[in-house]
Amino acid sequence: MRKxxxxxxxxxxxxxxxxxxxxxxxxxxxxxxxxxxAACHGADAAxxxxxxxxxxxxxxxxxxQKVLSTSPRHAGLKSLTADQVKDIAAFLATLK
Numbered sequence: 001m002r003k004x005x006x007x008x009x010x011x012x013x014x015x016x017x018x019x020x021x022x023x024x025x026x027x028x029x030x031x032x033x034x035x036x037x038a039a040c041h042g043a044d045a046a047x048x049x050x051x052x053x054x055x056x057x058x059x060x061x062x063x064x065q066k067v068l069s070t071s072p073r074h075a076g077l078k079s080l081t082a083d084q085v086k087d088i089a090a091f092l093a094t095l096k
Contacts, residue, residue: 029091
């Protein structure tokens with residue numbers, strides 16, 4: 001019985017650590033988004049029709065990386081690391 005309780009406690013700690021890590025990723029992503037993306041896509045990522053910038057809410061890291069690597073409008077953002085792109089995607093996933 002003790003082994004089972006220790007096992008449950010261990011799994012619970014792993015789940016907690018994972019959720020804290022995702023929260024940190026989203027926090028880092030929010031900072032990067034505000035510095036690099038919000039001017040064109042808006043603070044809420046809903047896009048700006050005047051600038052012909054689409055909504056990017058809920059975009060995945062793969063979606064973001066594809067646009068960054070192929071769009072001439074995003075040439076200045078090619079220096080973003082894969083981790084920064086993942087963090088931005090984590091932040092965008094929190095927006096509703």
